[in-house]
Amino acid sequence: MIVATAGHIDHGKTALVKALTGIDADRLPEEKARGITLDLGFAYARRGALSLGFVDVPGHERLVRTMVAGATGVDCAILVVAADDGVMPQTREHAAILDLLGLSRGIVALTKADRAGPERIAAVTEDVRALLAGTGLAGAPILPCSALTGAGIPEVLARLEKAGDGVAPRGAGSERGFRLAIDRCFTLPGAGLVVTGAVHAGTVRVGDRVLVSAKGIEARVRGIHAQGEVAAEGRAGERCALNLTGPRLSRDDIHRGEWVLAPALSGTATRLDARIRLLPGEARPLRHRAAVQVHCGAAGVTGRVLLAPEAPAIPPGGEAFARIALDAPLHALTGDRLVLRDAVAARTIGGGRVIDADGPRRGAWLPARRAVLAALAEPKDGAALAALLDAEPAGLEVGRFARLRNIPPPALDGLLAGHAARVVDTEGRRLAFPAARVADLEARLVALFEARHAAEPDNPGLSADEVAADLSAADRPLARLVLDGLTRAGALARRGALHHRPGHEARLAPADAALYAEIRAVVEAAGRDQPRLHLLAERLGREPEAVRPLLDKVGRIGWLRRVSKAYYLPPPLLADLARIAEAVAGEHPEGLLTVGRFREAAGIGRNMTMPVLEHFDAVGFTARIADGRRVRTGWRDLFGADAP
Structure with missing residues (x-):
């Protein structure tokens, strides 16, 4: 103790x-x-x-x-x-x-x-x-x-x-990430750099890798004294001295107020959202933009208290949510205690508890943000998670939530499972949503596909982007999660980038089917010498713009591939041309695919050569460089399914 x-x-x-x-x-x-x-x-x-x-x-x-x-x-x-x-x-x-x-x-x-x-x-x-x-x-x-x-x-x-x-047993809270607030730093002959402080959370062992905030300097623990005795580990609730070593570690970089942290907890804040109260003995209210000295852990920095527009002052003995804009960064997590002193550090005026560190810069007083702060203020992790799942319509950022509350991965997984949360990876972030909300979206998406198939029988399916376009902004991050889940469950099927209900096959209307039969006959007879759109329309006795909509439609189905505005090619032909392109590049001493050699080997016309090569660039098969093109991947990876 x-x-x-x-x-x-x-x-x-x-x-x-x-x-x-x-x-x-x-x-x-x-x-x-x-x-x-x-x-x-x-x-x-x-x-x-x-x-x-x-x-x-x-x-x-x-x-x-x-x-x-x-x-x-x-x-x-x-x-x-x-x-x-x-x-x-x-x-x-x-x-x-x-x-x-x-x-x-x-x-x-x-x-x-x-x-x-x-x-x-x-x-x-x-x-x-x-x-x-x-x-x-x-x-x-x-x-x-x-x-x-x-x-x-x-x-x-x-x-x-x-x-x-009544103190929690030694090591209580040791499953959480390690945090030690540095209150002394010195060097010892033969040992090197030593820092001391109270362990706020977690366990550290000899040999562990840690970070020293605020610069995030990496260090290794060479030795530990816990409660004044040599120890193999230091735990939450003990005072520890850590002998640290590291190539970038310098006595000049470490001061009272820094932290020694588990790497997962690294990071500093320049603004704190907090619940603060003014001491009842204060003579005047604490007003918006008041300058204060902020003490958190062993650190002390200056800053300003920012209050909500409708309540720009906290009366003596009162409390409120506030944003504290700091003049220097410090490390803080949810639940950390704050002490506030006046601008000249003459007296203590109040304090409180950190709710969020480095929250969004704008919208601090919007109703949605206040709901998030109220949820984060819940002292128990489970209660906070449950409230945040409801308060974050665009998804709860799981990694940030875990870091702010210092929740280790196994405990986080248990919390998510216990509160029926579903997690989706999107744009490098993990977002959690209530399972009931996911189920509701699943039902709506199945209904969406049923309606689209009935209204557009010639549409083979919808891409994830097209599905998202039919959803609210709050539901869009969920779209891919729900689509993947419905596909795994068999409620949807997938062909390429398009999703559809099982058993759905695109069917052209009779008039379109008759016209496509004529188009197909011309395309198959042309071989590699495919006609441009205006020549195709001329052979059919139609205007180009009367033919294009059907070409786009069958292109979506996959019967033809749109290579450019002028060319629609059969997939087997495009696959064969990709095979030839790879072979041509393989014969070049520097592995280059050149326009002339490709046209000669493929036996196609000048007008079709460049649209085909530019299509290869667009789909990632080739990459344009100064002297030609390089093949980026094997032709079978992109076109193998259509090989003749």
């Missing part, structure tokens, strides 16, 4: 940690000389099976940023209040920060109890209870103690041990 101290300067936090562990957490010479804590200090103690890691934070008002860095990611807090001084300004601010960080497990240590009588201790106790009322630490035990005399120290340890009984 990780325990952070909190409280006003000179109230005895460091002395209390030393009394509990025997370790002086003040490590800097300046701290020892001045008698005050200037940076985070660390100490460890073991109580039976419980390993306690203490983070001793500074109490000075100018070092609140350091205090937040130390208190983030801990399991328990000791709010330290000197019995002789009582509640002081930093007592109030630190107590507010602990509440904003979501801490609900802790105790209050009334230190320097040897300097106060019973009446004073009772009065301070009442003041502390009033201070903590309505916070996560309301009801926390208040224990008088003295680091000087040792009085009450065993009781403090006993209460910490009892608090440890």
Whole structure:
């Protein structure tokens, strides 16, 4: 269990940690000389099976940023209040920060109890209870103690041990991706670079590959100290020191506030959508575009709070969704706690919880976006997934959802299955939809094909693009998923790029069938010397534009192939010409297909040669280069099914 101290300067936090562990957490010479804590200090103690890691934070008002860095990611807090001084300004601010960080497990240590009588201790106790009322630490035990005399120290340890009984077992959350918030970085002779911090999630082992944000620098874990001891792995809920190595790793690139992450969690945000609240003690509302200091994890950056147009201010004690535009990128995931201080970092004004990181730039206050934020705000992954499936009509981006909530692949698959979600891969993304919605679209598409076949018996089928054109924009990402599923199930059949109902065969109307019989006779008699459209129409005694619609129709059916506006060729002839083209290129010393050699080998006219070659380019059989063409794939791959 990780325990952070909190409280006003000179109230005895460091002395209390030393009394509990025997370790002086003040490590800097300046701290020892001045008698005050200037940076985070660390100490460890073991109580039976419980390993306690203490983070001793500074109490000075100018070092609140350091205090937040130390208190983030801990399991328990000791709010330290000197019995002789009582509640002081930093007592109030630190107590507010602990509440904003979501801490609900802790105790209050009334230190320097040897300097106060019973009446004073009772009065301070009442003041502390009033201070903590309505916070996560309301009801926390208040224990008088003295680091000087040792009085009450065993009781403090006993209460910490009892608090440890409620902490999740070691490694809880270890199945999630690894996250460690860096609060110290230094080098050691013979070891190299070392970073320390609280493990927020997951497990890291010696030899693991990790990334250091914000630059995404790759590193390997050479060694681990967990809770002050050499270890083979570090887990969620522990303080760890990681010895890192990597070719691009430099001490100058790593600072407090960076993260060590599993590669799947890499990425930073320049805007955060969050649910924030303003502390009730603030004198003025928090207004739209207010400048703030934003603390997340061990990081601190400046930014501005952007509020909805209809509610451009948050009153003291109020809360609302807000977008925070950051002046520098930081790493954040859904659920991370925020602490907000005023623009000059003079006081803590509020805080909250990250809902989304780097959401869409525009439309932050549209109803659809608000529905997505409300769904993402659900604390449980399953509830959030169920709500998002309804709130994202164009599909829930599965990879982004999993990253934002740090959900590992096996757990994600279980969630999707448990909520009857169907997933489709489209344009490099995986999108999830409610299964019921997919079933509804399946029924509508089957009905669409039935209607089209009845209305257009000469239409062999519909392509995926043609199907999508009949759907709403929200349903289009689903079209290919549904078409593929219906085809696998046998409700649809597929011929080339066209889908149709099983058993459907294109049938020409009697007049079209009679005209096509005449066309076919001319085409078959022509052999390789195929007539252009106007000559074909002339032999039929018709105008070209009277023949073209039927040629396009039979071209769709597949009886002829449209090569250009002037040529419609039988598929076996086109396959034979592709075979000849491949052979001609194979005979060239540089593998080139040239116009003259192809025309000579194929025995076709000059007018037909270029349309055929350009058709080969268009379908990907050949590629045009400066000196000719290169064959890109075997002729059978594209034309084999039509081979004579």
